Amino acid sequence: MKLLVVEDEKALAQGLKFNFEQEGYSVFTAEDGPTAIRHFEECYESDEESVDLVVLDLMLPGMSGYEIAKEIRRIDEVVPILVLSARELSEDKAYAFDCGTDQYMTKPFALPELLSRVKNLLKRKSLVRKAPVSTRKVPKEYQFGNVTVDFEAFEIEVDGERKSLTNLELRLLQYFIEHEGMVLTRAQILDDVWGEQSAFVTTRTIDNFVLRLRKLVESNPAEPVHIVSVRGAGYRFMPEEMSE
Template sequence: MPQNILVIEDEPTLARLLSYNLSQEGYETKVIDHGGDGLQAALQHPYDLIILDIMLPGLNGFEILSKLRQKGNRTPVIILTARNAEEEVVQGLKYGADDYITKPFGVAELLARVSAVLRRTTNDETAVDKTASGDKVIAVGDLLIYPEKYEVNLNGESIPLRPKEFEVLLYLVQRPGVVVTRDDLMNIVWGFDYIGGQRTVDVHVSSLRKKLEMNQQSVQIESIRGVGYKLVTASLKKGS
């Protein structure tokens, strides 16, 4: 059964481009050019993915995304944002977007990002299991994380992490391939009342990277300039 994609875009030429190329890849697409109508469609019908422009008549993309998440709708969303509009990317990710594409973009990039987001949501490779002794373990590639014990193993070797490094890693591995902003990491790991700056996040991620360098083919933390970080595994790299 083909996967269904809702495109909420009011620029006719771009909307036709999106619809045509997605259809050529075998996706079923529906195009809506008004924010309010797009929100209703997203709430009333199940979609596998939503491609959402920011500037729309009626409701803008941020309002649509915010309302969807408030109502518990977890349909993955890719936002379309203007080039160099860093604040739009950050705001979109904060509201719950799964990825973003900057305009203008190439067809190959569009299809690759669509495929990657759909693959993550339909075949999440982060497996949560229990060991023979009953300990909870999260497996991502060759990386094994024991949340209750604050222990990490990579290729059978123990990786010593400081508590905050462990918490950063745990947050990232639960969202493989998803861009996580520095503010999100700061608020989740250090708390909203933490008075330090984002440099604290960068220092901990840098240290964490060095400790994972023994097997970059298995798992890697990538920087998204001006936004934050995402964890990439071998299978995600192959599909990108």
């Protein structure tokens, strides 16, 4: 297993490298964003040397950890990203999750807990990679109604107007599309879209994200025809408006 540690404090980076190597992991350290992303891309292009997990600081020179997380997510949607930061505000944690990170630990930290989290994230990743695909394959561009979704550009086009989506908005929309016509409970959505982040959010968060998506894709968000509510259950995605 290969870990990428992005940390500009040399002593801490070397300490993490040493302890991870004692656990049997291969470790590459980077002090800044461009170095980290360049290494990640090079490894991603080689199946045998791909990075299995990223340990990421947020306060870095030149390029923040948030920006790095976004870039990594554009390359790989599955690789676990664990934030290790001195930032303790809930807003920092929420934004980190919006950028695609999986877990968040604050400094100072307990080494046994860090090692345990890394082990669990790697185990979860291996299960995801081995899991059979049971949902429909979504193309890079997908159309429904008067909406075109560009998954690579993180954008949608509605009646000729392009709009940007956040990472989580895009992941939620893709999840709906993959499960076209199925009734999805809030608990399902929380587990499958938010994953490890679900411990920090509530089902109300899902409702808020659905409202945001409706404002983007529905002609009349108050009377949605694509992302519809199923009373007492959850939500269902319908690519075409249902006839009476």
